Amino acid sequence: MSMFLVGLDTTIVNVSLPAIGSGLDVGTRGLEWTVDAYTLVLASLLITSGALADRFGRRRVFRVGLAVFGAASLLCAIAPSVGVLVAARAMQGIGASMLSPVALAIVVNAMPDPRERARAIGVWASVFGLSMAVGPVVGGALIAGWGWRSVFWINGPIIVAALVLTAVFVPESRAPRARRLDLPGQALLTVVIGVSVGVLIEGPHRGWASPPVLVAYALVAASAAGFVWVESRRSEPLIDLALFRRPAFSGAVLGAAAVFTALNTTLLLSTFYLQQTRGFDPLHAGVATLPMAFGATVCAPWSGRLTGRLGPQPPLLWAGGFTTAGGLFLVGVDETTSMFWLAAAYLLIGIGFGFANTPLTNTAVGGLPPDRAGVAGAVTSTARQFGSALGIAIAGGLVAGTGPDGLPDAARPGWILVAACGLSLFLVARVSQPKQSTRSPAAPAAR
Numbered sequence: 231m232s233m234f235l236v237g238l239d240t241t242i243v244n245v246s247l248p249a250i251g252s253g254l255d256v257g258t259r260g261l262e263w264t265v266d267a268y269t270l271v272l273a274s275l276l277i278t279s280g281a282l283a284d285r286f287g288r289r290r291v292f293r294v295g296l297a298v299f300g301a302a303s304l305l306c307a308i309a310p311s312v313g314v315l316v317a318a319r320a321m322q323g324i325g326a327s328m329l330s331p332v333a334l335a336i337v338v339n340a341m342p343d344p345r346e347r348a349r350a351i352g353v354w355a356s357v358f359g360l361s362m363a364v365g366p367v368v369g370g371a372l373i374a375g376w377g378w379r380s381v382f383w384i385n386g387p388i389i390v391a392a393l394v395l396t397a398v399f400v401p402e403s404r405a406p407r408a409r410r411l412d413l414p415g416q417a418l419l420t421v422v423i424g425v426s427v428g429v430l431i432e433g434p435h436r437g438w439a440s441p442p443v444l445v446a447y448a449l450v451a452a453s454a455a456g457f458v459w460v461e462s463r464r465s466e467p468l469i470d471l472a473l474f475r476r477p478a479f480s481g482a483v484l485g486a487a488a489v490f491t492a493l494n495t496t497l498l499l500s501t502f503y504l505q506q507t508r509g510f511d512p513l514h515a516g517v518a519t520l521p522m523a524f525g526a527t528v529c530a531p532w533s534g535r536l537t538g539r540l541g542p543q544p545p546l547l548w549a550g551g552f553t554t555a556g557g558l559f560l561v562g563v564d565e566t567t568s569m570f571w572l573a574a575a576y577l578l579i580g581i582g583f584g585f586a587n588t589p590l591t592n593t594a595v596g597g598l599p600p601d602r603a604g605v606a607g608a609v610t611s612t613a614r615q616f617g618s619a620l621g622i623a624i625a626g627g628l629v630a631g632t633g634p635d636g637l638p639d640a641a642r643p644g645w646i647l648v649a650a651c652g653l654s655l656f657l658v659a660r661v662s663q664p665k666q667s668t669r670s671p672a673a674p675a676a677r
Contacts, residue, residue: 231388231391231392231395232292232295232296232329232330232332232333232392233329233330233333233354233357233361234357234360234361234388235299235326235329235361235385235388235389235392236326236329236330236361237357237360237361237365238361238364238365238368238384238385238388239268239322239326239385240361240365240494240497240618241361241364241365241366241369241497241523242365242366242368242369242372242381242384243264243265243268243369243381244265244365244366244494244497244498244501245365245366245369245370245373245501245512245515245516246369246373246378246381246512247261247264247265247498247501247502248501248502248505248506248512249373249377249378249512250264250315250378253377253378253379254309254311254312254315256312257630257631258626258629258630258631260312260316261626262431262622262623262626262627262630263312263316263431264312264315264316264319265319265498265619265622266427266431266619266622266623267316267317267319267320267323268319268320268322268323268326269323269615269616269618269619269622270320270323270423270424270427270615270619271320271321271323271324271327272323272326272327272615273423273612273615273616273618273619274327274416274419274420274423274424274612275323275324275327275416275420276327276330276331276608276611276612276615277331277416277419277468277469277608277609277612278327278411278412278416278468279291279295279327279328279331279332280331280332280335280608281410281411281412281468282328282411283328283331283332283335284335284404285404285411286404287402287403287404288332288335288400288402288403288404289396289400289401289402289403290402291328291332292328292329292332292333292396292400293393293396293397294328295325295326295327295328295329295332296325296328296329296389296392296393296396297325297389297393298321298322298324298325298328299322299325299326299329299385299389300325300385300386300389301321301325302318302319302321302322302324302325303318303322303382303383303385303386303389304382304386305317305318305321306318306319306322306379306382307379307380307382307383308379330611331608331611333354334354334591334608334611344538344592345538345539346538347538347592348534348535348537348538348588348592349531349534349535349538350534351534351537351588351591351592353530353531353534360523360527364523365516365523366515366516366517366519366520366523367513367516367517367520368384368516369381369512369516370511370512370513370514370515370516370517371513371516372384373512373513374511374512374513410465410466412460412461412464412466412467412468414460415457415460415461415464415467415468415469416468418453418454418456418457418460419457419468419469421449421450421453422450422453422454422457423616423619425446425449425450425453426450427616427619427620427623428446429443429446429447429450430620430623430624430627431623431626431627433627434627434630435630458471469609473609477661478593478661478662479593479594480661481593481657481658481660481661481662482590482591482593482594482610482658482662483594483609483610483613484613484654484657484658485546485586485590485654485655485658485662486590486591486594486610486611486613486614486617487613487614487616487617487620488617488651488654488655488658489549489553489582489583489586489587489590489614489617489651489655490613490614490615490617490618490621491617491618491620491621491624491647491651492553492557492579492582492583492621492647492648492651492652493579493583493618493621494617494618494619494620494621494622494625495621495622495624495625495644495647495648496522496556496560496576496579496621496648497519497621498621498622498625498626499625499628499629499641499644499645500515500518500519500576501515502629502637502641503563503637503638503641504518504519506634506637507565507634507635507637507638508565518569518572518573518576519576520576521573521574521576521577521580522576522577522579522580522583523580524577524580525552525576525577525578525579525580525581525582525583525584526580526581526583526584527584528581528584529580529581529583529584529585530584530585530587530588532584532585533545533548533549533584533585533586533587533588533589534588536589537588537589537592541589541662542589542590542592542593542659542662543589543659543660543662545585545586545588545589546585546586546589546590546655546656546658546659546662547655547656547659548581548582548585549582549583549584549585549586549589549652549655550582550652550653550654550655550656550658550659551582551652552578552579552581552582552585552652553578553579553582553583553586553648553649553651553652553655554582554649554652554653555578555652556575556576556577556578556579556580556581556582556648556649556652557579557645557646557647557648557649557650557651557652558645558649559571559574559575559578560572560575560645560648561642561645561646561649563575563638563641563645564638565635565638579648582652582655586655589662590610590658591610593662594609594610624644624647625641625644628640628641628643628644629641
């Protein structure tokens with residue numbers, strides 16, 4: 231339910247962006263912040279929220295997250311201006327940060343068998359694909375019937391259902407030994423993520439060499455260096471930097487960021503292309519992207535079974551190939567591209583996304599003791615959300631100020647980026663496969 235809620239919010243808001251822009255009289259830059267205020271806060275707080283859940287109880291923090299997300303959705307629905315909407319979206323990010331890492335920690339700790347865990351993560355990931363299928367279509371129908379504010383009201387019934395199910399089925403649990411909160415590390419991580427994405431959003435408008443942007447470059451560099459220095463000296467850091475010495479873990483983090491950069495670049499560019507260049511209403515634009523959701527929903531559980539049986543490398547190779555092909559299919563899109571061609575491209579990207587998520591998550595947490603698996607899962611979740619914010623910022627910067635006729639040409643570097651993200655998964659696949667033991671087999675015992 232929590233994965234469905236977070237995924238639904240992502241896709242349903244994306245398809246409603248043009249309607250929000252018209253309703254609140256805001257341009258592309260404001261719309262970027264409407265999306266990224268949510269993802270930035272979510273990315274920044276995931277690890278700390280996971281630590282809070284370990285300390286104070288996973289069910290308790292999970293329920294608080296649902297309540298905060300619901301209250302923020304209400305504020306989004308009644309927002310009178312884009313400033314209030316952006317602030318409410320940031321509040322949604324706070325609530326969402328208490329959902330995903332707790333759910334993943336439950337899956338990892340409840341299922342110690344690697345094959346069973348891989349299959350479970352595949353099902354868990356497929357729910358995001360289901361939300362991708364439901365979000366654009368439901369969002370389009372809601373906008374057509376009741377306006378863009380209705381896409382936030384829809385969260386209410388889901389949150390109520392999740393609260394009831396949590397009370398009935400989820401027992402309270404805590405980590406055997408709760409980790410200390412790392413407030414200096416949290417503050418520095420927030421600055422690094424927030425300012426990095428803020429530069430990408432504001433840079434095209436202010437100028438890449440303008441004094442404010444130059445100051446932001448220096449702030450990012452200083453904060454990143456400070457974060458590494460602080461984390462390397464704490465006994466219980468926010469992010470255990472030693473994890474990055476494992477090539478498989480570093481590759482999984484890189485792959486998670488790349489996959490969600492590609493996904494969110496595709497979602498935003500497709501939203502503007504279909505609704506502005508092709509003149510689709512939100513409902514028909516949502517229907518047009520259904521092949522992407524179909525591919526993700528079908529292939530995620532399949533990827534879980536493959537990962538459990540063959541390891542992460544084969545599904546990651548499939549993911550890289552399909553994502554790269556989908557991005558290349560869209561490089562030449564113009565005002566007259568056939569819907570069959572678009573559907574094929576969206577299907578390829580959806581298949582790539584479906585195959586990627588499970589092996590990346592399983593690689594990050596596999597081979598680690600349960601007390602470190604939660605942190606590893608939170609780090610990869612942070613990478614996903616950073617990739618989401620990065621994709622939105624880059625895509626928005628490409629099409630900002632562009633008219634409907636010029637949008638296909640302006641979006642072309644974005645589709646090249648999607649293909650490049652797919653190619654990066656081949657490198658991730660190379661380092662993700664567990665090394666085979668080099669010990670010679672033991673001699674048979676004498677009878």
